[in-house]
Amino acid sequence: MFLRSIQLRDWKAYATAQFDFPVPTKNKNVVLIGAKNGYGKTSLLEAIILGLYGRDGMHALARAVTSNSDDDRSYDEFMERALHAQALQQVRTSIAITIVLEDAIERLKIVRRWHFTASGKHRRLDEEVNLFSGKDEEPVKVPGLRPSREERDDYYRSEIARKFIPFHLTEFFLFDGERVQQLAKQQQAGMVKEGVEGVLGVQLLRVLQGDLVAYAQDRRRGVENIEDETLSRVNSQITEIEARLEPCKNKITELEDQMTPINRRIEELTRAVRTMTGGNSANVKELMEDQFRFRRQREKVEERLNEMLRTDLALALAGKSLRDSVVKTLGSEIKRSEWLASKNHTREKLDRILAGLEAKDPVIRPELTEHQLLVLRQRLTDVWETLWHPPPADCAIEERHVYLSEAERRRVIERLDKVERLGVAELEQLLADHDEATVQFNRLGHQIAGLSGIEERIREDMNELQRLNQQAGQVREQMGELNRQEQNDNSELSKLRAEAGRMAARHESAQPSLARAAKAEKIAALIAEAIEDLYPRYVTRLAEEMTAVYKQLAHKTLVKKIEIATDCTVKLLGDKGSNIRRMDSSAGEEQIFALSLIAAIAKVSGTKVPIVMDTPLARLDPDHRSNVLRYFAAHAGEQVIFLSQPD
Amino acid sequence: MNGIPLFEQGDARDSLKKKCREAKIPIKLLEDLVEAEIEQIGKLRKRGLRDRFDHLLDPNAGVEGQGD
Numbered sequence: 001m002f003l004r005s006i007q008l009r010d011w012k013a014y015a016t017a018q019f020d021f022p023v024p025t026k027n028k029n030v031v032l033i034g035a036k037n038g039y040g041k042t043s044l045l046e047a048i049i050l051g052l053y054g055r056d057g058m059h060a061l062a063r064a065v066t067s068n069s070d071d072d073r074s075y076d077e078f079m080e081r082a083l084h085a086q087a088l089q090q091v092r093t094s095i096a097i098t099i100v101l102e103d104a105i106e107r108l109k110i111v112r113r114w115h116f117t118a119s120g121k122h123r124r125l126d127e128e129v130n131l132f133s134g135k136d137e138e139p140v141k142v143p144g145l146r147p148s149r150e151e152r153d154d155y156y157r158s159e160i161a162r163k164f165i166p167f168h169l170t171e172f173f174l175f176d177g178e179r180v181q182q183l184a185k186q187q188q189a190g191m192v193k194e195g196v197e198g199v200l201g202v203q204l205l206r207v208l209q210g211d212l213v214a215y216a217q218d219r220r221r222g223v224e225n226i227e228d229e230t231l232s233r234v235n236s237q238i239t240e241i242e243a244r245l246e247p248c249k250n251k252i253t254e255l256e257d258q259m260t261p262i263n264r265r266i267e268e269l270t271r272a273v274r275t276m277t278g279g280n281s282a283n284v285k286e287l288m289e290d291q292f293r294f295r296r297q298r299e300k301v302e303e304r305l306n307e308m309l310r311t312d313l314a315l316a317l318a319g320k321s322l323r324d325s326v327v328k329t330l331g332s333e334i335k336r337s338e339w340l341a342s343k344n345h346t347r348e349k350l351d352r353i354l355a356g357l358e359a360k361d362p363v364i365r366p367e368l369t370e371h372q373l374l375v376l377r378q379r380l381t382d383v384w385e386t387l388w389h390p391p392p393a394d395c396a397i398e399e400r401h402v403y404l405s406e407a408e409r410r411r412v413i414e415r416l417d418k419v420e421r422l423g424v425a426e427l428e429q430l431l432a433d434h435d436e437a438t439v440q441f442n443r444l445g446h447q448i449a450g451l452s453g454i455e456e457r458i459r460e461d462m463n464e465l466q467r468l469n470q471q472a473g474q475v476r477e478q479m480g481e482l483n484r485q486e487q488n489d490n491s492e493l494s495k496l497r498a499e500a501g502r503m504a505a506r507h508e509s510a511q512p513s514l515a516r517a518a519k520a521e522k523i524a525a526l527i528a529e530a531i532e533d534l535y536p537r538y539v540t541r542l543a544e545e546m547t548a549v550y551k552q553l554a555h556k557t558l559v560k561k562i563e564i565a566t567d568c569t570v571k572l573l574g575d576k577g578s579n580i581r582r583m584d585s586s587a588g589e590e591q592i593f594a595l596s597l598i599a600a601i602a603k604v605s606g607t608k609v610p611i612v613m614d615t616p617l618a619r620l621d622p623d624h625r626s627n628v629l630r631y632f633a634a635h636a637g638e639q640v641i642f643l644s645q646p647d
Numbered sequence: 648m649n650g651i652p653l654f655e656q657g658d659a660r661d662s663l664k665k666k667c668r669e670a671k672i673p674i675k676l677l678e679d680l681v682e683a684e685i686e687q688i689g690k691l692r693k694r695g696l697r698d699r700f701d702h703l704l705d706p707n708a709g710v711e712g713q714g715d
């Protein structure tokens with residue numbers, strides 16, 4: 001696209017201004033704007049740059065560099081100075097720049113406004129930019145439902161970069177004389193390199209390369225990277241366990257096969273022994289032991305019965321009335337004995353009383369006669385006798401069982417009481433126990449008699465049974481161990497299979513991200529390789545083009561060839577191949593050198609955009625000026641705008 | 648390739664095609680990635696670039712092995 005027009009309002013010295021540029025043609029592609037110093041040539045260039053790119057264009061403005069290191073502050077200061085001097089007095093608090101770009105197909109109108117406070121302070125956040133497309137100037141629609149201001153500005157910036165040139169290339173197409181001087185200095189090789197790389201798109205490619213590498217790293221970080229080796233390791237563990245399980249299962253089957261005949265034989269033997277023993281598998285010895293036990297039981301019952309016959313039975317047979325009579329008699333004899341004992345005890349006290357009658361002190365006056373004393377003794381004795389007569393009612397009159405002591409009488413009473421409690425029930429139980437023991441004893445006797453002939457056979461079978469049971473136990477123990485091992489392995493196998501499944505799923509889900517990362521890295525490597533391969537070719541072409549341009553612009557013919565190293569160090573080589581670029585070369589020569597470089601860069605880049613140069617001819621003599629104008633005029637159809645002094 | 652003169656001049660494009668063929672990267676993919684990066688120029692933050700990369704580098708999108 002080329003620059004069709006620019007309209008300024010309150011921009012620096014321009015209260016209002018409109019510049020319309022003709023459509024560049026084959027014969028008329030150079031626009032020359034002449035003005036003396038201070039008449040706004042540079043202001044126009046700045047208006048074009050800032051009108052197109054706003055704050056982004058600041059880096060292309062040599063004059064914008066201030067002592068202030070704060071970019072925002074620097075921009076504010078620049079814009080506050082840019083506001084037309086009369087604007088605030090006339091109550092206009094904004095700057096407006098309208099640029100129209102065109103080509104055969106498209107038309108793009110850019111309207112940018114900067115706003116200020118009443119005191120002239122730049123309201124940076126209120127900066128406006130609007131794009132209109134086509135002859136009907138339809139507003140350019142920003143994608144998205146409700147794009148933010150930042151999104152809108154980003155989109156417009158992108159549109160301008162896409163349809164015109166990215167702002168970072170402006171310094172090679174829109175520049176002033178000071179910029180040319182900077183490029184002319186040999187020590188600015190870094191800047192030249194940056195410019196060459198920028199104009200060729202190498203810088204953009206490097207950014208893309210870096211973004212792809214960062215993207216790949218990010219994608220790899222974002223997924224659980226399960227290497228194929230990890231999955232293979234788990235799968236090989238599964239295979240290992242499966243291989244171990246197989247013989248284990250085989251061994252279990254083998255042992256089960258071994259157990260079948262053993263179990264069958266055990267069943268046979270058990271059945272045979274049971275049959276031989278009538279359902280009781282005990283041997284004769286055990287049967288005899290049982291029989292002995294029942295015999296002992298019967299003997300104990302008989303002993304008890306004999307004892308009962310010997311002791312209690314006679315008393316029981318004597319009858320209850322006789323036993324009661326004896327108990328009663330013995331009881332009354334015990335009473336009598338107790339009565340007599342008490343009486344004898346008081347008789348001793350009577351004897352002491354009677355003896356007291358013989359005492360001398362106190363003296364009885366008159367003294368008792370022998371007779372009186374005898375009578376007194378008799379009377380006292382008679383009185384005492386009356387105390388013990390008659391004897392108690394339940395007391396025996398006489399003792400029939402004089403041979404028994406009181407204690408023996410009591411034992412006899414207890415014995416007779418016991419006979420009284422001897423019941424029929426106990427006797428019947430004893431007789432029943434005797435019968436049962438006798439029956440069991442006889443039964444076992446018959447059984448033992450029956451077994452006597454096959455006892456040897458049973459013993460043999462029992463021995464075999466014992467041996468087989470022992471063998472079966474050992475096999476079962478082995479099988480138990482193998483079953484435990486199989487269970488553990490199966491459990492481990494289940495876990496590993498589940499883990500392998502999860503890993504495979506994660507592995508599968510991670511594949512797209514990993515594939516993207518791998519692709520991004522591959523493309524980044526491709527870009528690096530392409531730059532390394534192609535960039536030196538362009539530098540060579542750039543040197544060839546610069547040589548051609550330089551020869552057209554310079555009127556000296558000392559320079560035979562220009563060489564540009566990949567670090568963009570430029571050498572002017574003379575006839576003998578020596579670098580003839582002099583440090584003390586004239587300002588005009590330096591400017592020719594710089595213009596050659598810029599023209600060569602523009603040509604090699606193949607970018608078809610306008611070139612706007614502010615006072616590039618100031619230091620040139622008339623011959624050089626003619627050469628420069630002739631050179632650019634020869635680029636048919638490419639718009640070139642020179643802002644120059646009138647002379 | 649728009650915006651990348653390095654890939655446009657002389658035999659550069661043929662050379663690039665060859666490299667893409669060898670790397671089994673469609674040159675259209677490279678062009679799209681460059682386009683995505685150009686759209687980010689001047690933006691304060693590279694909003695949406697990762698999504699564009701995701702879309703362009705989708706392993707199921709397109710067929711690799713095309714050099715041009």
